[in-house]
Amino acid sequence: MTDLPNVDQGGLSWLDASGEHSDIVLSTRIRLARNLQGHAFGARARVNDRATVLERVRKATETVPHLRRAEIRELSDLSANGRRVLMERRLVSRDLLGETEESTGPLSSSGVALPPDVPLSVMINEEDHLRLQALNSGLNLRAAWDLVDLLDEELGQELPYAYHHEFGFLTSCPTNVGTGLRASVLLHLPALVLTKEIGKVLQGLSQMGLTFRGLYGEGSEVVGNFFQLSNQTTLGKSEEDLVDHLDRMVRQVIQYESQARSVLMRDASAVTEDKIWRAYGLLRYARSLSFEELMNLLSGVRLGAGLKLLPGLRVYPLNKIMIFTQPAHLEDAAGRELSPAEEDAHRAAYVRSILSTEGRIFNDEGSDDAPTESTG
Amino acid sequence: MTDLPNVDQGGLSWLDASGEHSDIVLSTRIRLARNLQGHAFGARARVNDRATVLERVRKATETVPHLRRAEIRELSDLSANGRRVLMERRLVSRDLLGETEESTGPLSSSGVALPPDVPLSVMINEEDHLRLQALNSGLNLRAAWDLVDLLDEELGQELPYAYHHEFGFLTSCPTNVGTGLRASVLLHLPALVLTKEIGKVLQGLSQMGLTFRGLYGEGSEVVGNFFQLSNQTTLGKSEEDLVDHLDRMVRQVIQYESQARSVLMRDASAVTEDKIWRAYGLLRYARSLSFEELMNLLSGVRLGAGLKLLPGLRVYPLNKIMIFTQPAHLEDAAGRELSPAEEDAHRAAYVRSILSTEGRIFNDEGSDDAPTESTG
Numbered sequence: 001m002t003d004l005p006n007v008d009q010g011g012l013s014w015l016d017a018s019g020e021h022s023d024i025v026l027s028t029r030i031r032l033a034r035n036l037q038g039h040a041f042g043a044r045a046r047v048n049d050r051a052t053v054l055e056r057v058r059k060a061t062e063t064v065p066h067l068r069r070a071e072i073r074e075l076s077d078l079s080a081n082g083r084r085v086l087m088e089r090r091l092v093s094r095d096l097l098g099e100t101e102e103s104t105g106p107l108s109s110s111g112v113a114l115p116p117d118v119p120l121s122v123m124i125n126e127e128d129h130l131r132l133q134a135l136n137s138g139l140n141l142r143a144a145w146d147l148v149d150l151l152d153e154e155l156g157q158e159l160p161y162a163y164h165h166e167f168g169f170l171t172s173c174p175t176n177v178g179t180g181l182r183a184s185v186l187l188h189l190p191a192l193v194l195t196k197e198i199g200k201v202l203q204g205l206s207q208m209g210l211t212f213r214g215l216y217g218e219g220s221e222v223v224g225n226f227f228q229l230s231n232q233t234t235l236g237k238s239e240e241d242l243v244d245h246l247d248r249m250v251r252q253v254i255q256y257e258s259q260a261r262s263v264l265m266r267d268a269s270a271v272t273e274d275k276i277w278r279a280y281g282l283l284r285y286a287r288s289l290s291f292e293e294l295m296n297l298l299s300g301v302r303l304g305a306g307l308k309l310l311p312g313l314r315v316y317p318l319n320k321i322m323i324f325t326q327p328a329h330l331e332d333a334a335g336r337e338l339s340p341a342e343e344d345a346h347r348a349a350y351v352r353s354i355l356s357t358e359g360r361i362f363n364d365e366g367s368d369d370a371p372t373e374s375t376g
Numbered sequence: 377m378t379d380l381p382n383v384d385q386g387g388l389s390w391l392d393a394s395g396e397h398s399d400i401v402l403s404t405r406i407r408l409a410r411n412l413q414g415h416a417f418g419a420r421a422r423v424n425d426r427a428t429v430l431e432r433v434r435k436a437t438e439t440v441p442h443l444r445r446a447e448i449r450e451l452s453d454l455s456a457n458g459r460r461v462l463m464e465r466r467l468v469s470r471d472l473l474g475e476t477e478e479s480t481g482p483l484s485s486s487g488v489a490l491p492p493d494v495p496l497s498v499m500i501n502e503e504d505h506l507r508l509q510a511l512n513s514g515l516n517l518r519a520a521w522d523l524v525d526l527l528d529e530e531l532g533q534e535l536p537y538a539y540h541h542e543f544g545f546l547t548s549c550p551t552n553v554g555t556g557l558r559a560s561v562l563l564h565l566p567a568l569v570l571t572k573e574i575g576k577v578l579q580g581l582s583q584m585g586l587t588f589r590g591l592y593g594e595g596s597e598v599v600g601n602f603f604q605l606s607n608q609t610t611l612g613k614s615e616e617d618l619v620d621h622l623d624r625m626v627r628q629v630i631q632y633e634s635q636a637r638s639v640l641m642r643d644a645s646a647v648t649e650d651k652i653w654r655a656y657g658l659l660r661y662a663r664s665l666s667f668e669e670l671m672n673l674l675s676g677v678r679l680g681a682g683l684k685l686l687p688g689l690r691v692y693p694l695n696k697i698m699i700f701t702q703p704a705h706l707e708d709a710a711g712r713e714l715s716p717a718e719e720d721a722h723r724a725a726y727v728r729s730i731l732s733t734e735g736r737i738f739n740d741e742g743s744d745d746a747p748t749e750s751t752g
Contacts, residue, residue, distance in 0.1 A: 270717065280657075281656075281660050281662065282654055285653040286653060287650035288646060345646060
């Protein structure tokens with residue numbers, strides 16, 4: 001994308017599968033909700049409040065170390081597709097886009113600040129005045145917390161946060177009051193789904209104060225066996241406790257998933273291998289793919305990569321496929337709007353291009369070729 | 377197969393896609409039903425009759441030019457799997473195997489004579505004393521008729537056929553009385569099926585005195601969009617008329633199929649291409665395939681080869697896949713019995729081996745590789 005030339009990897013460094021357990025954990029995210037004293041927040045914020053908040057953040061980027069040289073993008077300055085690209089990269093939330101039944105675009109003075117060299121983003125005038133977010137590859141809660149905590153401290157020295165001595169940080173929605181913290185980890189749990197243990201696991205996590213969502217956060221469905229696991233409460237515990245608790249739980253889930261993978265390979269290796277290679281075959285050659293089908297097939301192939309059944313395949317290109325086959329990314333790459341049929345065709349073409357390049361690097365040359373693809 | 381070392385291409389020369397229209401027509405078959413005077417035939421034939429018939433045919437191979445050097449195989453001398461291999465190659469009928477509810481093997485003195493160098497076979501003591509068959513690649517009714525007619529004449533000089541001056545050749549089943557001729561053509565009609573015109577076409581053919589069956593002849597279901605088209609009547613017309621009539625009708629059907637293929641490419645090229653490449657992807661990588669699924673996928677890939685959408689792929693290897701992935705052929709290659717799950721795994725492995733070799737020859741090297749396959 002040409003929209004973020006100054007941001008490291010276009011804001012996608014969390015995608016590179018460099019973090020711990022990245023065969024099972026796609027990414028770690030921690031966000032803090034903050035509001036500024038003296039300005040109405042949430043639904044009560046007026047145009048004036050919002051404009052002032054944006055201005056104050058803009059000013060802060062001159063002095064706050066972690067925001068220095070950050071690009072501030074006002075959402076109304078971007079095309080509708082450009083905004084969606086940011087959302088698909090998980091740099092801004094769906095809410096910030098302002099695409100609701102009542103509205104077709106962002107509210108005034110909505111924006112995002114993206115530093116060039118650290119995996120941070122600050123959403124401005126979302127549900128709260130500020131949403132500070134750190135986004136890392138793999139399971140990396142401690143690093144994400146340290147980073148966002150530092151930014152929070154630096155920013156708090158410039159901007160007067162709304163804080164109550166008893167409740168903690170004040171937020172637009174009461175569920176965020178207290179630490180304002182939500183830590184979440186995006187997990188790929190295909191084996192727990194295949195062995196039908198996922199329900200039990202999620203139930204247990206819910207009893208431990210955790211909640212799960214789909215790929216796009218609140219209200220989104222689970223696709224491709226990706227589960228976003230996060231803390232439910234933000235009040236009454238320290239940030240470190242919340243983060244440590246989630247970390248312990250996630251490690252437990254990773255262990256369950258690993259065990260389920262072993263069980264699959266022990267009790268149903270033929271069926272599992274067949275399933276994985278079929279998914280690979282379809283991704284490799286299909287001429288049309290919906291995003292949902294893609295995610296389901298990708299889930300199989302990702303499992304295959306994790307189980308070393310597709311030994312030439314790295315996780316990073318698979319992660320890339322997830323991001324770059326989303327609708328706004330496909331339109332961005334095409335440089336124009338795409339009809340639904342065109343979108344599915346472009347998606348399939350992108351997947352083929354990645355898988356054939358990926359194959360070429362690791363392939364036992366010549367043993368596994370295909371007929372020449374028609375270019376007509 | 378080691379069973380037919382002296383027969384050209386193991387009796388599979390009809391498979392090599394050398395004949396006319398071989399992208400649509402797999403093969404042409406003409407058979408003549410004959411019985412010998414002085415011996416009861418059909419269900420009334422006793423062990424003695426059958427033994428004498430076999431002996432007389434054996435003797436005839438010494439003098440009849442087209443049977444000279446023919447191998448005569450008595451079915452009871454073959455293993456059950458060896459018999460099924462012959463059936464899967466369409467050199468003998470299912471009936472000759474004698475695998476009915478009452479019986480687990482062939483009746484006494486059942487046999488087949490296979491000349492080494494011409495695509496002929498003579499079944500002995502099937503429903504009739506003799507079934508003379510010529511089997512050719514592609515659409516080739518005239519050549520098949522000439523060949524089987526010659527054999528019939530030669531054999532008739534040695535053996536006294538049961539013949540009635542009014543009815544013609546006498547046969548066990550009244551539907552064969554007269555010429556005793558059945559000419560059939562095995563057609564691959566995927567586009568007529570996809571465009572849902574097949575019903576209308578088959579209905580029209582039925583009004584023209586033709587009938588259709590599946591891959592294995594009478595009573596077998598249509599799989600993989602292969603239709604075996606043949607004459608219904610054998611009485612009251614000359615052999616040449618029957619053959620010419622079928623030839624005209626088949627050419628008409630080929631034209632319908634070609635038109636339907638053009639329509640598909642005009643109105644639904646994206647969907648068709650996607651379908652074909654998906655079929656290819658599954659065949660290329662699946663680890664387990666039932667014969668029925670294989671045939672359905674192969675039908676798509678065969679259509680793709682015909683439409684030049686899979687330009688590296690020849691029809692001959694696809695024909696080979698059809699034959700060598702049948703159960704008896706898989707067991708024959710494995711040298712042992714296979715469980716159903718093993719059979720599906722061996723089938724998939726065979727398909728992969730053929731498609732990867734086939735791809736290698738025609739492939740734009742390096743553009744389309746896959747991850748190294750696990751050999752574990």
